[in-house]
Amino acid sequence: MSDNRWSANRRTFVKTAGAAGAVALAGCNGGTSGETDGTPTAQFILNPAEADVEITQQYQPMFEYLESEVEVEIEADRAESYTATLQSMRNDQGEIADISPSAVIAGEDILDIVGVRVAYGAARYFSTITTTPDSGIESLSDLEGELVYMGDILSVSGTLVPLTILQDAGLDVGNAPNGDPGNFEAEFSDHTTAREQMVQRDDVMAATTGAFSSAPYVPQEQFEEMSQDFVDISAEYEGAGDEIESSGTELQLLAVSDPIPRAPLATRSNWDSPVKAELEEAILNVSEDDLSHGDDYDGEPLWFTGVQEGSIDDYQPIQRVLDQLGLEFEDLS
Missing domain, CATH: 3.40.190.10 (Periplasmic binding protein-like II)
Known part of the structure; x- marks a missing residue:
């Protein structure tokens, strides 16, 4: 991010969110990638958007799809807040994240945007x-x-x-x-x-x-x-x-x-694993059928139907929102 993007007199956004995020992470098991019985593992951090949605169950088809495409075991954690999602990635406690568009700007230095999620044809x-x-x-x-x-x-x-x-x-x-x-x-x-x-x-x-x-x-x-x-x-x-x-x-x-712009899926930039590139490719190739639950499922379906290639440039409208409000994200690490 260039130095001239922010003015010196801007307020620091989420001045107290660092502490709040750290506390919120108590509800997130955390941990870095490793191996389980010789299989690489990847921590998938889930962003809490709606209180009444069992988001881990909602995402189960995505986890199963990734494990079928890549030799990896997905371990899922539901963060307690949007701040906690970003905090977990910044602290190397997650490898993949369902993350908010605002966190893309806040985490530009530590996130790789894999793609923008698409819901029924709309990004x-x-x-x-x-x-x-x-x-x-x-x-x-x-x-x-x-x-x-x-x-x-x-x-x-x-x-x-x-x-x-x-x-x-x-x-x-x-x-x-x-x-x-x-x-x-x-x-x-x-x-x-x-x-x-x-x-x-x-x-x-x-x-x-x-x-x-x-x-x-x-x-x-x-x-x-x-x-x-x-x-x-x-x-x-x-x-x-x-x-x-x-x-x-x-x-x-x-x-x-x-x-x-819809929320992206992102990976941690400093995640050094041979499965990272494979997972990113699999995410971009996921289909609506891959993300569907079976007929017996009575919970909330996954809200997106695919992922299209994206980058930080897709989130410039979010930058303009922050500019209008005079907000700046503090380093949450």
């Missing part, structure tokens, strides 16, 4: 800001003085992009997500929790989440009125509103972001 996705129909909130400006529930502080679609949307609407984002917003309140967790807290709590006026979490509860016509890009690009458009009747929950759309 880009969307962030949303929603409210409940009876909240009295009609526009983003109405959120001044109110409580907004957001995603993880490193989540692009759950927090960082929504902050730029709120800022563009005239709200003062203050020191968020590393501190308090200026003229509204914020709480942080994950996509599912943000949405559910808004529905369950009268004091939460809006939720900022990825469209994968909100779209099933938003009538499709609302997306049609607000974003042609969402209609044309989003993998979530077809299923928009599908959960309203069965769940009894309907959300009101306040904002939709511009397209965001």
Whole structure:
């Protein structure tokens, strides 16, 4: 990263996240690659996006596919936070990671981008800001003085992009997500929790989440009125509103972001193993069938259907988000 990309007066992002990340890693077994019964092992760190998803089970087809293509044993760990995912890679506790787009920028010096994940033909996705129909909130400006529930502080679609949307609407984002917003309140967790807290709590006026979490509860016509890009690009458009009747929950759309590059799969740059190149090639060649569970599986399916070749250049839109917010990632090591 060139020295002139950041200005000296920028705030340091996640000033206290180093300690938080280290604590969060207590929930991550960690360990470096080695051998089990003569077979090389690789630690796959899983990024926690939704609280109600058994992500290790969700990823099982990917693990089985990689083990069938490469002589390797995949050992999976679910990190406790987005920060912990990056921390584990920086501390040589993982070899492969399902990582957030924001962590790509933070970990540019220690990560190799293998590819961008594709969901049903789309390598880009969307962030949303929603409210409940009876909240009295009609526009983003109405959120001044109110409580907004957001995603993880490193989540692009759950927090960082929504902050730029709120800022563009005239709200003062203050020191968020590393501190308090200026003229509204914020709480942080994950996509599912943000949405559910808004529905369950009268004091939460809006939720900022990825469209994968909100779209099933938003009538499709609302997306049609607000974003042609969402209609044309989003993998979530077809299923928009599908959960309203069965769940009894309907959300009101306040904002939709511009397209965001989907999260990548990455390997640790300093991982010196003959299986690294083989695994990277296998990841890029994975098919939708390879990632599918059997008919007897009743859990959440894996959200992506393939991986296309990618690089750090694909994540320049994330760099622009950080620039707009005046954020800088601190070295988390």
